[in-house]
Amino acid sequence: MTLANEGRHTIAVLVDNEPGVLARVIGLFSGRGYNIDSLTVAEVDAERMLSRITVVTRGTPMIIEQIKAQLRRLVPVHRVSDLTVEGPHVERELALIKVAASGDKRVESLRIADIFRARVVDSTTSSFVFEVTGTSEKLGAFINLMRPLGLVDVSRTGVVAISRGPKAI
Template identity: 65%
Template sequence: MHILETVSERHTLSVIVDNESGVLARIAGMFSARGYNIESLTVADISEDDAVSRITIVTTGTPAVIEQVVAQLDRLVPVHRVTDLTVLGDHVERELALVKVAGTGENRIEALRLAEVFRANVVDTTIGSFVFEVTGASTKIDRFIALMREVGLVEVARTGIVAIARGREAA
């Protein structure tokens, strides 16, 4: 066995499924039963008639484990297609976070300055707090949150990653 075969890698999977009750539970159950971890999970309807949803799953594992995950997902009945966007190549990943920061005086000014640098939008404000909306790569959001801890971070809500392949072809 080569050392590369035992190194865990982060993979982003796009799973196209029938939009029906229980599908997400079956997919999550498949991960849980095999001891695979889901780092991020997003689901949304993608069809005009509400018949099909796209599930974006971020997970880590060795190449062999990821191959197993993809094969097992592909065998589930309501699954139309599984695409490993990481293996496919160039793709776009984004996440959204709502970040609540409380503070007055210099901390309030610094929070607004940092938000401007990160292109975060103020979506709610009171005399003593802000709620910022920040979008981008997960690493950008992580950095924004880390800086906001210094000026009065209260709470964070994150959407999880959404991803799509680049180019003309569908994943």
Template identity: 65%
Template sequence: MHIHAEAAERHTLSILVDDEAGILARVAGMFTARGYNIDSLTVAHATEDLSISRITIVTSGSAAMMEQIIAQVDRLVPVHRVVDLTAQGPHVERELALIKVAGVGENRIEALRLADVYRARVVDATTASFVFELTGSSEKVNSFIAMLQEVGLVEVARTGVVAISRGKEAA
């Protein structure tokens, strides 16, 4: 008899918390203590009065693992709500990257051509380098970075994924 382990899937979690010291470390600690890798983590205020923050975590695991981690995170006192956006259905994910490319001549021309194809904006330029700003899915950012490695990629800074569910309902 053959037993198959549940496949690990990519999940995007949205966690609304009271904005208080130490909560990010406590939430991240729940993942690391159980050996779950965090692929991306972002946090920012979610309300105008700055009292609530949204933590967005991208991780991988089986459905059973996700249920377990969601239940554990949900039990933390300053946590208001944990939503697995992946399991919930349609949602929007975006990431911002700043990408520095150095090059002259043909490499410079090719970097600008690629930026046009990917709809990246030039946010800084010198005679020998550019800094591009690109917003999109992680896959789009990864693809643009891979293409720029051929023409003088120097450095990359990424925000990590931010995500929100589609439709008229709030998290």
């Protein structure tokens, strides 16, 4: 169900890289019934032991404010930044896509990969693995085109995002 004033927000969360921190964030979303469209996490500063979580969520403005306030309330959370409202930002996602085909379909998959600037990172006589980066929409489009050409497996990272310009989170 999508409410009329629901919006999609990409939120970056800087957290201590400690056991359980991801469970705290995910538990907050599931426990309070918030949506998670995409979630990525990795350490970004080994010296200060910081990880960055990028979460894409949907909600009314009141819910989005709640999500941010609840995230800020978690003890190991350093910063919460709503990239969607805090100015222009860049979003990227990476996917690995396996296509098993022969003959014309195999050739066609390579041709489309070229258009999408996807790279072949594994090849056998009967399959390719493509690496493709871009917005989630671009990845979706690529996957849809590969479907009739022998798509057998998809692995996506989820969205990572960063603000444009010189300022850090």
